[in-house]
Amino acid sequence: FEKIVNVVICAAKDAKKLGEEDPRRVIHSFKVGLAITLVSLFYYFDFLYEGFGVAAMWAVITVVVVFEFSVGATFGKGMNRGIATLLGGALGVAAHRLASFTGENAESIILGLSVFWISALATFLRFFPKLKARYDYGLLIFILTFSLISVSGYRDDEVLEMAHKRLSTVLIGGSAAVLICIFICPIWAGEDLHNLTATNIEKLAVFLEGFGREYFETNKGNKASLDGYKSVLKVKGNEEVLVNSAKWEPGHGRFRYRHPWGQYLKVGRSIRECAYKIDALNGYLNSEMQTPMEIRSKVQESCTKMSSECSCALRELAKGLKTMTRAMSAEPHIRNAKTAAKNLKSSLQTSLWPDTDLLDIIPAAAVASLIVDIVSCTIKIADSVHELACL
Amino acid sequence: FEKIVNVVICAAKDAKKLGEEDPRRVIHSFKVGLAITLVSLFYYFDFLYEGFGVAAMWAVITVVVVFEFSVGATFGKGMNRGIATLLGGALGVAAHRLASFTGENAESIILGLSVFWISALATFLRFFPKLKARYDYGLLIFILTFSLISVSGYRDDEVLEMAHKRLSTVLIGGSAAVLICIFICPIWAGEDLHNLTATNIEKLAVFLEGFGREYFETNKGNKASLDGYKSVLKVKGNEEVLVNSAKWEPGHGRFRYRHPWGQYLKVGRSIRECAYKIDALNGYLNSEMQTPMEIRSKVQESCTKMSSECSCALRELAKGLKTMTRAMSAEPHIRNAKTAAKNLKSSLQTSLWPDTDLLDIIPAAAVASLIVDIVSCTIKIADSVHELACL
Numbered sequence: 001f002e003k004i005v006n007v008v009i010c011a012a013k014d015a016k017k018l019g020e021e022d023p024r025r026v027i028h029s030f031k032v033g034l035a036i037t038l039v040s041l042f043y044y045f046d047f048l049y050e051g052f053g054v055a056a057m058w059a060v061i062t063v064v065v066v067f068e069f070s071v072g073a074t075f076g077k078g079m080n081r082g083i084a085t086l087l088g089g090a091l092g093v094a095a096h097r098l099a100s101f102t103g104e105n106a107e108s109i110i111l112g113l114s115v116f117w118i119s120a121l122a123t124f125l126r127f128f129p130k131l132k133a134r135y136d137y138g139l140l141i142f143i144l145t146f147s148l149i150s151v152s153g154y155r156d157d158e159v160l161e162m163a164h165k166r167l168s169t170v171l172i173g174g175s176a177a178v179l180i181c182i183f184i185c186p187i188w189a190g191e192d193l194h195n196l197t198a199t200n201i202e203k204l205a206v207f208l209e210g211f212g213r214e215y216f217e218t219n220k221g222n223k224a225s226l227d228g229y230k231s232v233l234k235v236k237g238n239e240e241v242l243v244n245s246a247k248w249e250p251g252h253g254r255f256r257y258r259h260p261w262g263q264y265l266k267v268g269r270s271i272r273e274c275a276y277k278i279d280a281l282n283g284y285l286n287s288e289m290q291t292p293m294e295i296r297s298k299v300q301e302s303c304t305k306m307s308s309e310c311s312c313a314l315r316e317l318a319k320g321l322k323t324m325t326r327a328m329s330a331e332p333h334i335r336n337a338k339t340a341a342k343n344l345k346s347s348l349q350t351s352l353w354p355d356t357d358l359l360d361i362i363p364a365a366a367v368a369s370l371i372v373d374i375v376s377c378t379i380k381i382a383d384s385v386h387e388l389a390c391l
Numbered sequence: 392f393e394k395i396v397n398v399v400i401c402a403a404k405d406a407k408k409l410g411e412e413d414p415r416r417v418i419h420s421f422k423v424g425l426a427i428t429l430v431s432l433f434y435y436f437d438f439l440y441e442g443f444g445v446a447a448m449w450a451v452i453t454v455v456v457v458f459e460f461s462v463g464a465t466f467g468k469g470m471n472r473g474i475a476t477l478l479g480g481a482l483g484v485a486a487h488r489l490a491s492f493t494g495e496n497a498e499s500i501i502l503g504l505s506v507f508w509i510s511a512l513a514t515f516l517r518f519f520p521k522l523k524a525r526y527d528y529g530l531l532i533f534i535l536t537f538s539l540i541s542v543s544g545y546r547d548d549e550v551l552e553m554a555h556k557r558l559s560t561v562l563i564g565g566s567a568a569v570l571i572c573i574f575i576c577p578i579w580a581g582e583d584l585h586n587l588t589a590t591n592i593e594k595l596a597v598f599l600e601g602f603g604r605e606y607f608e609t610n611k612g613n614k615a616s617l618d619g620y621k622s623v624l625k626v627k628g629n630e631e632v633l634v635n636s637a638k639w640e641p642g643h644g645r646f647r648y649r650h651p652w653g654q655y656l657k658v659g660r661s662i663r664e665c666a667y668k669i670d671a672l673n674g675y676l677n678s679e680m681q682t683p684m685e686i687r688s689k690v691q692e693s694c695t696k697m698s699s700e701c702s703c704a705l706r707e708l709a710k711g712l713k714t715m716t717r718a719m720s721a722e723p724h725i726r727n728a729k730t731a732a733k734n735l736k737s738s739l740q741t742s743l744w745p746d747t748d749l750l751d752i753i754p755a756a757a758v759a760s761l762i763v764d765i766v767s768c769t770i771k772i773a774d775s776v777h778e779l780a781c782l
Contacts, residue, residue: 011519018518025518033511036534037503040542054445057539064510064535112428119455120424127409127416128402143427144455148448151431237628276667365753366760 024069027185032067035180039063039173055165062173067181070189071252072245074181078174079248080138085170088142089163091118092149096159099150111150119143133244189245190255193264194321196235196242200271201318201381203228207278208311208374212304214285215367216296226282232275239268254324260391267384274377281370284363295360299368302344306371309337310378317385326389330382337375344368415460418576423458426571430454430564446556453564458572461580462643463636465572469565470639471529476561479533480554482509483540487550490541502541510534524635580636581646584655585712587626587633591662592709592772594619598669599702599765603695605676606758607687617673623666630659645715651782658775665768672761675754686751690759693735697762700728701769708776717780721773728766735759 019026042056066081068074099110122143125131131139149163181187207229214226243261251257313333320326410417433447457468490501513534516522522530540554572578598620605617634652642648704724711717 014519015515018515025515029511029515032514032534033507033509036510036538037507040503040506040538043542057543060538060542061535064538065531112431115431116424116428118424119427120420123423124406124409124416124420128405140456143423144452147427147431147451147455151434151451152448276670279667280671362756362760366757369753369757 024185024187028069028187031180031184032064034184035063035067035177036060038180039176055162055169058166058169059173059176062170063177066174067177068245070187070192070242070245070249071178071181072189072247072249073241075178075250076134076245076248077137078178080135081141082167082171082174084138084141085145085167088145089149089167092146093160093163095146095150096152115147115150118146122146133240134247186252188249188252188255189242190249190259190261191253193239193242193246193261194255196239197264197267197271198318198321200232200235200268200275201314201321201385203232204271204274204278205311205314205318207282208307208314211281211285212300212307216293216300216304226285229275229278229282232271233279236268236272239265260388263384263388263391267381267388270377270380270384274374274381277370277374277377281367281374284367284370292360295364298347299344299364302340302347303368303371305340306337306344306375309333309340310371310374313337313378313382317382320389321385324389326386334375334379334382337378341372341375344372415576415578419460419578422571422575423455425575426454426458426568427451429571430567446553446560449557449560450564450567453561454568457565458568459636461578461583461633461636461640462569462572463580463638463640464632466569466641467525467636467639468528469569471526472532473558473562473565475529475532476536476558479536480540480558483537484551484554486537486541487543506538506541509537513537524631525638577643579640579643579646580633581640581650581652582644584630584633584637584652585646587630588655588658588662589709589712591623591626591659591666592705592712592776594623595662595665595669596702596705596709598673599698599705602672602676603691603698607684607691607695617676620666620669620673623662624670627659627663630656651779654775654779654782658772658779661768661771661775665765665772668761668765668768672758672765675758675761683751686755689738690735690755693731693738694759694762696731697728697735697766700724700731701762701765704728704769704773708773711780712776715780717777725766725770725773728769732763732766735763 039059042059062078062081066074066077068077095111095114099107099114102110122139126136126139145163145166149159149166152159152162207226210226243265246259246261249255249257251259310333313330316330316333320330430450433450453469453472457465457472459465459468486502486505490498490505493501513530517527517530536554536557540550540557543550543553598617601617634656637650637652640646640648642650701724704721707721707724711721
């Protein structure tokens, strides 16, 4: 019994954390409850119920399965469901009518074969990556509606009415879901994506800002504060889902319809590339092979310069992204970083390193070359962000 | 019109490619068609149809939405749907009965409130990461069934019958899907996961085998052949889905029920870590900063040794994983690689580098230190694979 209490307490704590992390989750839950309750009013008011009968349940089902966290996802699913029901229903009615011209036995064989072939074909279509990304749900509903309508053993006019009822209840449920999703505290996938991108750039900037201090100075106090970039490494799948959802969204806030959402994937790729370099750099911060400070100090100036200039450039880019302006203020920082990279190269070329052990130099050299790589990654990020601003 | 023809031709080519890449996709499509056709027989045979009436459509719906590519995913969805229908139906009947004790007006208010609160709560539960991974679909179906049963404005005994019919048709549809999925050319998520892991290890081995030749020799012919490892960087999300599916699967072939599927995630993590190092190494292969060959040749021996020994060790590990034996034959290769790493360190310590430019050395040194990292990554992979074999 005590165990159960413990589980409940743990779950409650988790729930509180989930809710505090993103209060929109709580709001979303209430929105779903509200939408289902509203649509289920169909059953309470007799004049509505008489029109649709049992088919009214399709409205409830549609709300439950279509209502997603973001407006884009809900809209996409609703559109998929609506159009697929229309197409599947039409094709089902057509198959039914076609088969009914033949005799009773031939009819069921023809219908069975058409269900078999059409559902096999539609299932195979779901493997196409492009269709899978945006129309997977629609294909599922298409198979569903087609099978239900075409095999139902009713008379012709009943099938038509059934298809009609199914379509209108699905439309009612779908629009209820979409309307509630849009008009009560909307959660836009596009805005989430935009903010995610800006936050990720900032996280890189935070690391680069702290890195110089951490690596070249002896006081290693607050190292945990540099781990923020790690979440950047994980977000890829999430980003693609957000892009696919955002493509369904109408214009909202600062984003017009057909905002170049695809470009965010490109920006995301260059951000992740930079994050991997940073991860490698972080490895040297925590490495056991400690490079003597006098060697580090030889590359200190240019490395610190590069990392802090990159950090400033990234901060400017993130700010520009947030305000949706072209961040020209990043340019000078990038120029400075490039100059510092050149200086580093020349400081390595001159024989400043008389009697040092090569094994001691290597980690410092690797750090320096990683930072040079990060400068070019920063340039890539800046280019893709500028491209986004121009599209 | 020509455009349409082109699109069709393109689609046909894509379809052919998809089918050839994995012929199981075609088989899966036919399996789905077969399952739906079989279940739709309900409508044709009068004695079956009379028992269930309109509720027979739930069997068709269940087959369509539950049938997934792998046995594990189908089984998981079927179980989710079955149990959620049972729970949702039971709770719905209970709510209905409870509300019917009160007056007519109070009844609809109580039902409305219970639908609101329970669906909001269940929607919030879907945000828990653990529940989301395995029971997301079940929670959705729970909300669905509960709302449908509890708000349907029928009399008490009819509600019970409705819940009963719904449950039995869902069970029929679910078991049809699961049986066809298991007994006709089954596709096991667990086996896929196992093979994916072994193939990924092999891909790393292929790169490491070719790297020595590519980097230290001048002939740069077949560089494209080394890009195989890149697919390893992308598979993370896929792996998690496979693990979640595999956990639902009964014992099959060489895998018992409760095979330690979670450990594959750990192996996958260490494989990806190694793949990132390899990606960095690959960057040096294609880099514009060309290191003079006489410098490369100084680290050639130990680097070639390390990378070929790692490659052999990884190959042995992959072989051992495939045959599910503990690959003891990887041990000596790992030992050799470790020795080579030590040799490299001493060759760097001695002053073999009199008049060379530091800037030329750095890339070679970075390559050498990356290969040393790869040796430790290989050890990590070996450890996690051994752990898997022992579990």
